[in-house]
Amino acid sequence: MKTNPVIEGILGRRSVRAFQERAIPREDLEAIVACGQWAPSARNRQEWTFVVVDSRARIARLAEAMRRALGRDAYDMYAPQSIVIVAHAKGAEFGREDDGCALENMFLAAHSLGIGSVWINQLQGICDEPAVRDELDALGVPADAEVHGVCALGYAAAPGAAHERKSAVVWVEE
């Protein structure tokens, strides 16, 4: 198979779920979020806001509100070093698709910088729980936004496992 640094990066990325307590340089976070902004979006609408939270304490407060809303005792969002919340205009027609593109761009950018990442899905459906919305408000997430995914970031404390790819590929020629 043909390869190059971009393909190697795509094939080498893994979801990371254990993070070191080690600051991510600001310029690395800036590059990661810029890659999110440069993702494709349906009709180029770009109806998203990227909220970068570079504070373990603020992340822990959000995770605490989520833990209560979810009723999951040990939930801590994996205690990442930083997160990028992708906040999308509520009800936007292609919001989920746009956010998926932005998140994957950020995962790949992070991986290229030696930083681990994982998609955090649990804000879906609980953004408007009052205690969760209070925390989102405090972080600057627009009141009319919903969150389909959060990019959790940090230097890996344990490597992500490689999962075999088993999806079918159908080739049609002529």
Ligand SMILES: Cc1cc2nc3c(=O)[nH]c(=O)nc-3n(C[C@H](O)[C@H](O)[C@H](O)COP(=O)(O)O)c2cc1C
């Ligand atoms: C829509 C979506 C939601 C996901 N939500 C979570 C999540 O909430 N927590 C988590 O640990 N991983 C989550 N993941 C990551 C997947 O579990 C992971 O991508 C999959 O197991 C394959 O592993 P890999 O990313 O290392 O290739 C999510 C991935 C996607 C695409």
